[in-house]
Amino acid sequence: MPSARTRIVIAEDHPLFREALSATIRERPDFELVGEAATGRAALDRIRELAPDVVVLDLKLPDLDGLQVLAALRRAQSPVRVVLLSAFLDGAIAYEAVAAGAEAYLSKDADRERVCDTIAAVARGETVLAPEIQAGIAQEIRTRGAVSRTALSPREQEVLALVAEGHSAPDIGKRLYLSPATVKGHLQSLYEKLGVSDRAAAVAEAMRRGLLE
Incomplete structure (x- = not known):
């Protein structure tokens, strides 16, 4: 008997980007796209309604941004795993995202296959950070550690x-x-x-x- 597919919700306000990612996800036999949203509040509604395994969440969304959606999910103790996408690979934001409970942080410039591979890894319980952001996160850790000391x-x-x-x-x-x-x-x-x-x-x-x- 085949294993259950990973159930996914996409939260992205740019239609063309959302459509391209949706099409790629639908091509994967191990994925099931169960919902889409174009705003932060709509994303929370879809997640509560559909209980996906993974949400692919744009950092910049109308009404509630990705970090606010993430914070709301963690306050509600939602088990959904979060892949955060950003057009800007900022070390401080990536640090905040991971500290707040995101399982992955990727550039929106990543190709769709890489995003899908990240979704699969996150569904397996792994944490994935874009190689381009790892140095920035390391610097944030050093800086914040210095402040605490x-x-x-x-x-x-x-x-x-x-x-x-x-x-x-x-x-x-x-x-x-x-x-x-x-x-x-x-x-x-x-x-x-x-x-x-x-x-x-x-x-x-x-x-x-x-x-x-």
């Missing part, structure tokens, strides 16, 4: 907050009952941890990293 101390957080409010080093010392030398030491530590060399850059970098509210 250089977490600011509570006192450094206080100093940073006062710097962001525009207070001078002597004023910070008075407010926190610290000597000028101690304040200078905290500032130097902040600069080193944030990879900057002055107060303005420290505030900008801290905002970028979400260290200031």
Whole structure:
């Protein structure tokens, strides 16, 4: 008795791309295309209705993007496996996608056969990342790891907050009952941890990293 075919939903808002991918999937005897969607909300509806094994999900969809759809699926504890397609192979986005539970991240420039091979691999329980994005993900891991290793101390957080409010080093010392030398030491530590060399850059970098509210 032949094994069950992999049931697939495609979520893609560009008709020509969706049609080409659909045609390729239909040619595979091990695949069954059970549904299509052109928006993020429609994709969620199709997945809930049809319970596919795999969804091929465009990163840029109307109303809800691919990452938002992925987050909704994981919140709902959906067992569907996700192949995320993007026109831009961005390391930070790929990191977020994999961290959020995507099983694959591919370029939309990949040929249809490669996408189908990825669907088959994902259906077997594998994780697939485009070779072009692996270096970017590795860099993200190194960067995020460095941030976690250089977490600011509570006192450094206080100093940073006062710097962001525009207070001078002597004023910070008075407010926190610290000597000028101690304040200078905290500032130097902040600069080193944030990879900057002055107060303005420290505030900008801290905002970028979400260290200031």
